Amino acid sequence: MPKMKTRRGAAKRFKVRPSGKIKCGQANHRHLLECKSRKLKRHSRGSTTVNPANAAQVARQLPYG
Numbered sequence: 001m002p003k004m005k006t007r008r009g010a011a012k013r014f015k016v017r018p019s020g021k022i023k024c025g026q027a028n029h030r031h032l033l034e035c036k037s038r039k040l041k042r043h044s045r046g047s048t049t050v051n052p053a054n055a056a057q058v059a060r061q062l063p064y065g
Contacts, residue, residue: 010061014050022050022058022065 015023026044033041050058059065 004063006063007061014058016065022055023047024050
């Protein structure tokens with residue numbers, strides 16, 4: 001049986017943590033930052049985990065993650 005292909009777009013956006021949860025970047029921190037509050041910009045730095053409702057879809061795209 002051939003190897004499964006990884007979705008390259010997903011591989012660039014998500015990483016699997018040692019616990020098995022999937023790490024992703026925070027949203028709302030790309031543009032139009034002057035109208036957003038300081039608190040929103042501060043909390044959208046760094047990374048977070050994928051919502052459990054979407055985790056199965058993302059994990060399917062990362063077969064060897």
